[in-house]
Amino acid sequence: MLIHPERLFPADPATRKIAKGLYEQVRSLPLISPHGHTHAAWFARNDPFPDPAKLFVQPDHYVFRMLYSQGVSLEELEIGQENLSESRKVWGIFAKHYYLFRGTPTRMWLDFAFQELFGLEERLRERTADLYFDTISEKLSTPEFLPRALYERFHLEVLATTDSPLDSLDHHKAIRDSDWKARIIPTFRPDPVVDPDFDGFAENVARLGEKAGEDTSSWNGYLKALRFARDRFRELGCTATDHGHPTARTADLSDGEYAALFRRIVAGTADAQGKELFRAQMLTEMARMSLEDGLVMQIHPGSARNHNRKLHEKYGRDVGADIPTRTGYVDALRPLLDRYGNERDLTIILFTLDESTYSRELAPLAGHYPCLRLGPPWWFHDSPEGMLRFREHVTETAGFYNTVGFNDDTRAFLSIPARHDMARRMDCSFLAKLVVEHRLEEDEAVEVARDLAYNLVKKAYRL
């Protein structure tokens, strides 16, 4: 067996028993996936997923960054190739290096999928590489493994994608207009049109205007075009925006100031500071629009994108070379909070890659401001130890009810059940410790476990 029924529960027998009991209460609750990077096209087209390497290795930067760190080249893994020429060979390299993932969540997610979905029970290694390749390939060609079938098998209730304001959303429309009843919704991620450093920014802004019939060379036209785009998303069920800025900085400029800044931005004459200030101002603008139209804001700051210059030049974005940076929230969010912090109708969900901010900044902020909620441990911290640290650092100041349940944030559709299962097990383990140490009573722990697994996410994301 690759995965054990009692995995991730604490060793102490009394604590483990309570954790298991709590987990039994939540294990079968539907999955809500309010933030992630799957593609609506998969479900609109319902084509079979491709071969094992294309499914598990190529799209998963958690996987290939580890292989790369140990000397496997991206050429060997055929990263960046649309069609793998030697996918069995790529799979073999992966299998041979699978021991590198010992002690990582990636290993546990993969083993979950291998066993639960594909019935594999022997460990992946060089010797079993072909067995895996053949078994997975075969299953992928069956109807049970089509995207829609898997969506249902995973017991998904909502699945949100992440989309550019320039996206046609045609696949979302196709799903909506189909006979298939599933709630797959877009998320409004405006980085391509609000971040002057984004590839093709000027062109993106122009296209945003065309789509809306607005002149985006003026501040007013630009804002109108953004509102138009948000409405387009909302019509297809979108309930949230997402903002992946380098920092959490916000601004609250006067009319004259932002109009002048916008002119420099559009003209391409703004320097680095001006661009940062523009992003900062745009977070406040987005908060203003959220108050109008009810979209929940998500702020994901603090990733130094494309840190590996040579790989970026050769392979582009998302090749496992984004590195977290020190991030501050207390001063950075002040302008936005000065303006809208006390609004009870606004919800802003904060994420971080800098765990030192959990107890120092994020829990105190979220434990005070009515508009703030804390997103789950993100990216590198979406892991057993990361989840424990999150609860241990955040709960005593912000409680459970200023957090918003789990996000799988995945590009790997097949990992969704494994990730939610891990989160549920870790939350139940944390709660069990509180119970066994008489810091919380068991009936309350059951209620909290269900809230963390299901209720809080629906409420926070207005689903």
Added chain:
Amino acid sequence: MLIHPERLFPADPATRKIAKGLYEQVRSLPLISPHGHTHAAWFARNDPFPDPAKLFVQPDHYVFRMLYSQGVSLEELEIGQENLSESRKVWGIFAKHYYLFRGTPTRMWLDFAFQELFGLEERLRERTADLYFDTISEKLSTPEFLPRALYERFHLEVLATTDSPLDSLDHHKAIRDSDWKARIIPTFRPDPVVDPDFDGFAENVARLGEKAGEDTSSWNGYLKALRFARDRFRELGCTATDHGHPTARTADLSDGEYAALFRRIVAGTADAQGKELFRAQMLTEMARMSLEDGLVMQIHPGSARNHNRKLHEKYGRDVGADIPTRTGYVDALRPLLDRYGNERDLTIILFTLDESTYSRELAPLAGHYPCLRLGPPWWFHDSPEGMLRFREHVTETAGFYNTVGFNDDTRAFLSIPARHDMARRMDCSFLAKLVVEHRLEEDEAVEVARDLAYNLVKKAYRL
């Protein structure tokens, strides 16, 4: 039962047994409260405490910040009103939202007081709100619940308040001159007269001079007036000063420099940098005076006060909107330490809201400089997990004997026994782990437990 006799002890049976054994050695030791925000007036007047909402909700920013974060308005809670018009209603709102405190120390402190002081054993919730309100109201009117009776019941040996240099200290005098024998002493907190950003700073400095018969428009007169005020506090038993600066920055200017700086400060022409430099220099001046008069210094840096601008404008200070900030000690303290760091007759107790400094900066500094000691986990970190992290991060470099026992730091008099009890349980839990892992022998753990609960605080604060 709201609280369990084995609460907070580790789950593992062997460890729990040792923790309980250690706790039995310290549970009944007298309480020393060397730092807090109770009022001498309560004990001078010995009037009954007011109704439940006024006692538990209104003054406790831990309580109402959590309610506020979840959409309860300060108006509903009647914050800022001298007399509550509908205290039963306020209590009802609190009871209805009591589930928000699950997993927080506030919940454990409150349950302790509810059960141990008021004999309540059913959980607080909407249904039991009136039962609580009536029970507490009734008891508060009995002689056993008068401030002096509670002081004795709590087995307090010393209780320090925190006071402005402008305070008349009349209530302290009244206690001293009364028949009642209790050690309630002031702490010298000069922020109102050394922090140029403090409300009414210029007027405060002038009043400081009047009280001392000194001209505080000159640097010498100002220092003399401060010495005068310190002496006034010392006469009433004060053994410590307290400094709540935004940062830990210190300075060691030349005579000419600080005289010139002081002139700008008094004239109100100093900019933000000048004000920061003045606070920095004043820490060094306070250290100099401490060497003369023996007062122990406490430095509490790193809180961004009044972060919520609108609430500050409407309700003033201390409404739950102070947020910790990143804090540095290594460079900041250097000027003071260059001057006085090797003085064995000086004691400076450092606190932090930035836990990342525990192992990186504070433990290494306190494990070297003879004048430095580490205060207990502060404010948001005065919690079970916070206490464990403190010991885990600090002990291996600074040992136990460079720490100073517990501070309750509370405005909520009734929470004092609960807070000390939590600290004793957590320290015994930490020590039990060391014993069960054969990192410390049991006879030594007993000695350390008693030192942490009682001896170290007396020594550090010179009580």
Added chain:
Amino acid sequence: MLIHPERLFPADPATRKIAKGLYEQVRSLPLISPHGHTHAAWFARNDPFPDPAKLFVQPDHYVFRMLYSQGVSLEELEIGQENLSESRKVWGIFAKHYYLFRGTPTRMWLDFAFQELFGLEERLRERTADLYFDTISEKLSTPEFLPRALYERFHLEVLATTDSPLDSLDHHKAIRDSDWKARIIPTFRPDPVVDPDFDGFAENVARLGEKAGEDTSSWNGYLKALRFARDRFRELGCTATDHGHPTARTADLSDGEYAALFRRIVAGTADAQGKELFRAQMLTEMARMSLEDGLVMQIHPGSARNHNRKLHEKYGRDVGADIPTRTGYVDALRPLLDRYGNERDLTIILFTLDESTYSRELAPLAGHYPCLRLGPPWWFHDSPEGMLRFREHVTETAGFYNTVGFNDDTRAFLSIPARHDMARRMDCSFLAKLVVEHRLEEDEAVEVARDLAYNLVKKAYRL
């Protein structure tokens, strides 16, 4: 008994059993000590070690910094005196204050040496001071306690010292040319000739040139002299360099820029920024040379050396007054990584004193760049809790195979077995937790335990 056979293993019986089982697999593996501060002279001369105080107190800044922090003066400890006048008295002071080390790794290292090497089984305290002094003194005069005998008794396979490029390495040569077969190798630590703030920098650079027959007043001559010195080290078995810079900053200047900068450095006209830039550039130059000659780089940034000005003036370096500082890697390493980050033939081992960088910066960087590996927890973090935190923060992102096993980094030769034993116990404890929580299977844990104790260090340091 001072030390318990099950020390440091987790309390939970099932976990402890697994930890013990893993430890049995690694306890007897040879010791590899690839980074430390012992002296080749000890082994070249093979003279007896001096008396107890000279051996355990005087050279160990972990020991005397703690005593100093509690008011023992360096005069009383006769620090800085070549020959102790009253070594029994110094030992007595140490014994009397031995309780200060409760809960520290120093205590565990010392107890290990006292019991395992000297057969002492009663605790060190005032009453047993003479017993200890006499027992240790007597044993030190026996042949079994000569340096070479201890080297063999410790089961050392490799022992690296740390040496200036100006060192003659005569002692290393003497060992090589002796009949005694031991692998004691130098490490190239160029700080004295690449850090313009190092005492005697200009003279050091001149001497570097003389030794190599190069004119080090020119950039080319300087680089050639460095290459010459590296070759000299490599001939004596050196496989690594070591860099103790204040920060992790690197640079990649153009030819013209660094030639101009070098002129200012040599002329002594560079300001603080220029010096920092020079150190930054030199890390990149060292990486370039490492690609040529195969030496592994170690970067140890982030210590504020000689923080206590008065002690530095009186006693010089290494008196327990080096304090960690906040350290950043993401931007700091970028110039070097832009140039050489993707080289699979380069190995750079990163260390930190800032634990907040483990999960935020170091694990993500090492989990991506092929040239990067993470050194073990360093200095203040070379402790049970420090080791656990390292694994907990690093493993989920970087795995085990981007780490490099243990460094004892010690000046105290007799502590080497205790330190490696502690590391092996803590790694086995960490692995046991993964096994008992079904996050790793037991056969894999055995393999990882052996890799962490023995294989990874040989591979990383190319031994």
